[in-house]
Structure formats: structure tokens, C-alpha cells
Amino acid sequence: MTSGSVATQHLRDLARLRRVKDRIDREYAQPLDVEALARGAHMSAGHLSREFRQAYGESPYAYLMTRRIERAMALLRRGDLSVTEVCFAVGCSSLGTFSTRFTELVGVPPSVYRREHARATVGMPSCVAKQVTRPVRNREAPATEPSLA
Known part of the structure; x- marks a missing residue:
């Protein structure tokens, strides 16, 4: 991967993480789990948890x-x-x-x-x-x- 494609992928991941964060903000009263959030972001649960923690300082949960x-x-x-x-x-x-x-x-x-x-x-x-x-x-x-x- 070139540095340009790495940066583009990073921006895509940040956009997905923002959508997950926005979903949590909107649907906090609904039954949410990391598996469902990850499916909605097209990521594995482990990857979502690691990336979310890195971006926002805490786990999705x-x-x-x-x-x-x-x-x-x-x-x-x-x-x-x-x-x-x-x-x-x-x-x-x-x-x-x-x-x-x-x-x-x-x-x-x-x-x-x-x-x-x-x-x-x-x-x-x-x-x-x-x-x-x-x-x-x-x-x-x-x-x-x-x-x-």
C-alpha cells in the first residue's frame, strides 16, 4: 500500500467510527452490543473495539x-x-x-x-x-x- 492509500483507508475507518459513535448517541436506549455495532460498520468486533478506543479513548461499550x-x-x-x-x-x-x-x-x-x-x-x-x-x-x-x- 502506498502512503496515499493508507491515509485514504484511515479516513474511511475514522468515518465508520464516527458513524458508530453517532449511532450510540442516537440509539443509547436500544439494546446495542459491539457485535451489532461492528456489523453495521462492516468491521470485526475486535477491530472496531481497538480502533474506537484509539480514536476516542474508551471502548464502544x-x-x-x-x-x-x-x-x-x-x-x-x-x-x-x-x-x-x-x-x-x-x-x-x-x-x-x-x-x-x-x-x-x-x-x-x-x-x-x-x-x-x-x-x-x-x-x-x-x-x-x-x-x-x-x-x-x-x-x-x-x-x-x-x-x-
Whole structure:
């Protein structure tokens, strides 16, 4: 392969990865798995996972869960749905897995988040609320505030 064809192939792969990312953003509440995402991108599951991680810093599954938790945070702040209802509304099929992943990313369990953050973004433009409430990515949320010492 020439360097031009390698660059062209790389751009095609990036376009496929972007379509996968866009699909996750759109269909986060649907049952999605890496196999189905890979089929839709005409890639093997392993290749998709490796390339997605290289391009976006996390696996497709981790990205999907981050999107789900982000949406769950918004639903919990509204306060009109129970934690279980939110879990299923964002596409999670296990309350235990949802609660564990939520706690890892946000730092508190969903029930605590719902109670303490209800109405926290009232009056805030949605684009700002999304940015300031975004879950931590690629690492767990700190359990306690770091000391300044």
C-alpha cells in the first residue's frame, strides 16, 4: 500500500467510527452490543473495539454506558421517575449494573444523586447543564474530595 492509500483507508475507518459513535448517541436506549455495532460498520468486533478506543479513548461499550449515565443524570434531576424507571428508560437491563456504573462515573449512587441534585440545573441553558453535569470519563469519580495539602 502506498502512503496515499493508507491515509485514504484511515479516513474511511475514522468515518465508520464516527458513524458508530453517532449511532450510540442516537440509539443509547436500544439494546446495542459491539457485535451489532461492528456489523453495521462492516468491521470485526475486535477491530472496531481497538480502533474506537484509539480514536476516542474508551471502548464502544464504555462510551455507550457513559451516554446512558449522562441521560440518566438528566432524568434523575427531573425527579419524576424512580431509579428503576430511569435504569430501563436509558437502556440498561440490570439495575445492579446500572447502579454500579452510575456510582463509578458520578461518585454517588443514583438514589443519592436524585435526592441531592434535583433541580440543580433549573434555569440553566441545556447546553451548559450538559457540560457541567457530564460524568467523569476514563476514570472513576473520586470517592472523597482531594485534599489541598
